[in-house]
Amino acid sequence: MKKKRSFETAAAQAGVGADKAFGAVSAPIYTTAIYRYDAFGKHRGFDYSRSENPTRQAAEKAMAELEGGSRALAFSSGMAAISAVMTLFSQGDHILCSDDLYGGTYRLFEKLLRPCGLTFDYADMGDPVAVAKRIGKKTRGVFIETPTNPLMKIADIREVARIARKRGILSIVDNTFMSPGLQQPLSLGADIVVHSATKFLGGHNDLIGGAAIVSDPALGERLHFAQKAIGAVLSPFDAWLLLRGIKTLAVRVVRAQRNAEALGVFLAAHPFVRKVFYPGLPGHPRRELHFSQASGPGSVISFELARVAAVPRFLNALKTVILAESLGGVETLITHPSTMTHADIPVEEQAAVGLTPALVRLSVGIENADDLQSDIAQALRKAQR
Ligand SMILES: *Cc1c(COP(=O)(O)O)cnc(C)c1O
Numbered sequence: 001m002k003k004k005r006s007f008e009t010a011a012a013q014a015g016v017g018a019d020k021a022f023g024a025v026s027a028p029i030y031t032t033a034i035y036r037y038d039a040f041g042k043h044r045g046f047d048y049s050r051s052e053n054p055t056r057q058a059a060e061k062a063m064a065e066l067e068g069g070s071r072a073l074a075f076s077s078g079m080a081a082i083s084a085v086m087t088l089f090s091q092g093d094h095i096l097c098s099d100d101l102y103g104g105t106y107r108l109f110e111k112l113l114r115p116c117g118l119t120f121d122y123a124d125m126g127d128p129v130a131v132a133k134r135i136g137k138k139t140r141g142v143f144i145e146t147p148t149n150p151l152m153k154i155a156d157i158r159e160v161a162r163i164a165r166k167r168g169i170l171s172i173v174d175n176t177f178m179s180p181g182l183q184q185p186l187s188l189g190a191d192i193v194v195h196s197a198t199k200f201l202g203g204h205n206d207l208i209g210g211a212a213i214v215s216d217p218a219l220g221e222r223l224h225f226a227q228k229a230i231g232a233v234l235s236p237f238d239a240w241l242l243l244r245g246i247k248t249l250a251v252r253v254v255r256a257q258r259n260a261e262a263l264g265v266f267l268a269a270h271p272f273v274r275k276v277f278y279p280g281l282p283g284h285p286r287r288e289l290h291f292s293q294a295s296g297p298g299s300v301i302s303f304e305l306a307r308v309a310a311v312p313r314f315l316n317a318l319k320t321v322i323l324a325e326s327l328g329g330v331e332t333l334i335t336h337p338s339t340m341t342h343a344d345i346p347v348e349e350q351a352a353v354g355l356t357p358a359l360v361r362l363s364v365g366i367e368n369a370d371d372l373q374s375d376i377a378q379a380l381r382k383a384q385r
Pocket of ligand 1: 079080102105145174176177195196210
């Protein structure tokens, strides 16, 4: 058997070899909708770019390798990828989900798919006993995020995937927060990994994209059919940007994580910070479980200010840290989940899972750590007044 390339090598050489015509090291951008047939009934594997496009294929091949899967499908957004995956289910099916999901995923499930006849429940995926109890006769899938957004709750990928497999149901992991640089759910037994490629994979806040990655080729075929039938495909330009971003994924993830670890310690010791949610800190619930399935804590930190009323002043006082949605890019961003990313989740449900209006979420980038820390320190000082 051919030895697998290491992660860093696969990332740096993403797209290399895609150009069969001239050997271009940078994968060419094939901005074409259609492909000429060589003869009646005969083409070279490409007929229409919704079905296949060489640049998109290069990005898909790279993502499959990074997640250790057999096949990846690239979509026009993370939500498009999740939507395509959800077409694997049909009316009456029940899907058990993490109880602290990305707001857009929750919105898709509750506002669009529930009226179509799918049902969803939300559970603490870090507790395998509770998960097993919540799986019923109609359950056909489990949908996990770990760490969750924004409360950084840890799910047990191995155990949930094992329970799902035993019951013959699909396990899906949204691996956006960790990226394959830190966590590879397929190797832990999950059936499908989904990504918002907008985040760490792209890494530069310059594209919207998504992906679904699988080990089982038959499942890959079903998802390819869904991708083609729905048509929310990643454009050739964005596929190229994504490949370019992926090339530095390995170094970006490590650097951002180092910055985040330093900021986590600083925030945890700050008197105006009530609580820090970050698996990199001692005392984080299920920290050991996290490190049994991921190689690091990542670079997203949520924290609560001591007073809700101080939140706007704090956010407005930041100069280097950018107030914006999203995460996983080279720039450090901060968001206010309860009014921004998670605004579609009813306030009572936010409160029930512990998402308070005092919470902010920091996506730490690759800037100088001292610059970030002094910016946050001065904003906290102003917020306390
Ligand atoms: C951003 C995000 C999504 C949605 O991806 P888009 O590219 O914005 O459509 C899904 N899951 C998680 C965890 C995310 O952070």
